[in-house]
Amino acid sequence: MNIKHFHKAASLDDAYERVNKSRHHAIIAGGAWMKFSSRELEEVIDLSDLGLDAIEETKNEVIIGSMTTLHAIETSEILQALFNGILPEAAAQIVGVGLRNVLTIGGSIIGKYGFSDLLGPLLCMDAQLNFHQAGKMSLEAFLDAKSSINDVLVSVHIPKQNGKGYFKKVRKTALDFAVLNIAITKTTDQFKIALGSRPARAILAMDAMAVLNGYESLDNKQIENAAKIAADATTFGDNHRASKAYRKELAYVYVRRGLFMLNKEAS
Amino acid sequence: MNVTFTLNGRLRNVNIEPGDYLVDTLRQLGLRSVRRGCDSSSCGVCTILVDNKPVPSCTTLTARMDNKTVTTVEGIPKEASLLADEFGKQGADQCGFCNPGIALSAYALKLNHPNADETMIRHFMVGHLCRCTGYVSQTTALKAYLEGKR
Numbered sequence: 232m233n234i235k236h237f238h239k240a241a242s243l244d245d246a247y248e249r250v251n252k253s254r255h256h257a258i259i260a261g262g263a264w265m266k267f268s269s270r271e272l273e274e275v276i277d278l279s280d281l282g283l284d285a286i287e288e289t290k291n292e293v294i295i296g297s298m299t300t301l302h303a304i305e306t307s308e309i310l311q312a313l314f315n316g317i318l319p320e321a322a323a324q325i326v327g328v329g330l331r332n333v334l335t336i337g338g339s340i341i342g343k344y345g346f347s348d349l350l351g352p353l354l355c356m357d358a359q360l361n362f363h364q365a366g367k368m369s370l371e372a373f374l375d376a377k378s379s380i381n382d383v384l385v386s387v388h389i390p391k392q393n394g395k396g397y398f399k400k401v402r403k404t405a406l407d408f409a410v411l412n413i414a415i416t417k418t419t420d421q422f423k424i425a426l427g428s429r430p431a432r433a434i435l436a437m438d439a440m441a442v443l444n445g446y447e448s449l450d451n452k453q454i455e456n457a458a459k460i461a462a463d464a465t466t467f468g469d470n471h472r473a474s475k476a477y478r479k480e481l482a483y484v485y486v487r488r489g490l491f492m493l494n495k496e497a498s
Numbered sequence: 499m500n501v502t503f504t505l506n507g508r509l510r511n512v513n514i515e516p517g518d519y520l521v522d523t524l525r526q527l528g529l530r531s532v533r534r535g536c537d538s539s540s541c542g543v544c545t546i547l548v549d550n551k552p553v554p555s556c557t558t559l560t561a562r563m564d565n566k567t568v569t570t571v572e573g574i575p576k577e578a579s580l581l582a583d584e585f586g587k588q589g590a591d592q593c594g595f596c597n598p599g600i601a602l603s604a605y606a607l608k609l610n611h612p613n614a615d616e617t618m619i620r621h622f623m624v625g626h627l628c629r630c631t632g633y634v635s636q637t638t639a640l641k642a643y644l645e646g647k648r
Contacts (some may be wrong), residue, residue, distance in 0.1 A: 234517035237499060237561040263539050263557045266519070275516065277562060302551075327625015329552040329603065330539045405624060406540060 260338025297337030314396030350433035351414035351425035394418035397489035415489040436461040458487035503563040506573030520555035531571040531598040542626035545599035584639040592630030
């Protein structure tokens with residue numbers, strides 16, 4: 232990648248103005264994947280000096296600054312308290328501490344990467360994104376949007392909810408991308424199931440969630456049925472890591488396992 | 499463009515291209531302990547410390563180093579020597595190509611988690627690939643290195 236100019240943003244307004252000046256201007260988050268882009272960039276805009284790297288909590292939500300590193304997420308006590316700490320658990324499995332000191336939550340979201348291990352847990356926790364100009368929108372709506380957004384992601388907001396969580400990353404080696412990742416959360420009578428690295432990006436398994444929601448506790452038949460629906464109704468693909476059929480089988484096994492675990496903890 | 503940062507305890511002002519990566523800048527400054535491995539943040543060989551945190555220098559833009567503190571193995575001779583002793587006792591290296599990166603992560607571990615147990619050591623060192631020795635002898639050496647400081 233060729234970069235002609237590097238600019239440290241002085242404010243969010245400054246960053247917004249510059250990124251909208253040209254399609255050859257781009258915001259740099261962690262920057263680890265940017266190197267592999269073939270884009271010619273007139274200007275790279277760095278948000279490092281804007282204080283967007285804090286994890287804070289209010290009475291109702293946890294707010295993660297967009298430049299917060301994955302290592303900070305991994306070690307955050309605030310995030311450990313949400314849904315069994317599935318977000319720190321997912322972050323902690325991404326390569327090594329060195330890379331996690333560089334990668335940011337903002338970059339993981341804006342890139343809409345298929346291999347992302349964070350998108351599934353964030354979807355299951357009802358994450359909202361706060362953009363400088365566009366304001367708040369759900370992560371789900373952002374991921375579903377076909378067009379790209381030329382705005383500055385300021386923070387990620389996770390509502391505080393009482394609930395449990397399950398996360399599983401299936402991979403071949405410790406440093407590899409996932410063959411499939413599975414995130415499940417359970418509040419009182421609501422389940423959320425997300426499947427990522429299919430190899431396409433994470434999505435919610437809506438049909439499976441629909442048959443579970445409204446129940447505080449599940450029997451074995453309901454769990455089997457929901458796991459089967461999650462595997463059947465979700466689209467999987469082939470790549471060099473695994474076949475579509477293998478991913479489908481993994482989805483069935485681990486959704487069932489996760490639901491059993493959460494159901495057992497709830498009863 | 500000009501970037502000013504503290505490198506191994508000394509303030510440096512360097513003239514760089516906006517797209518320059520730290521691994522190249524540091525090597526051009528004569529710091530040959532910083533090595534290019536996978537060139538994609540996956541092997542740990544190029545690890546350096548920025549504000550005492552390990553980061554891969556192969557995907558870190560030098561332009562982002564303004565006002566930061568950068569440390570390579572050349573900046574921690576005493577710690578590197580202690581670690582080399584422990585690695586020697588355990589036969590924990592062979593070709594030595596991965597050692598500078600491992601030494602810097604080990605030093606960061608000592609700074610941030612001086613009482614790290616074996617589980618923490620293993621977790622912290624994930625991402626440093628060694629194709630000569632395996633990791634048991636290295637973990638033993640790192641435990642001894644940390645215990646020496648306690």
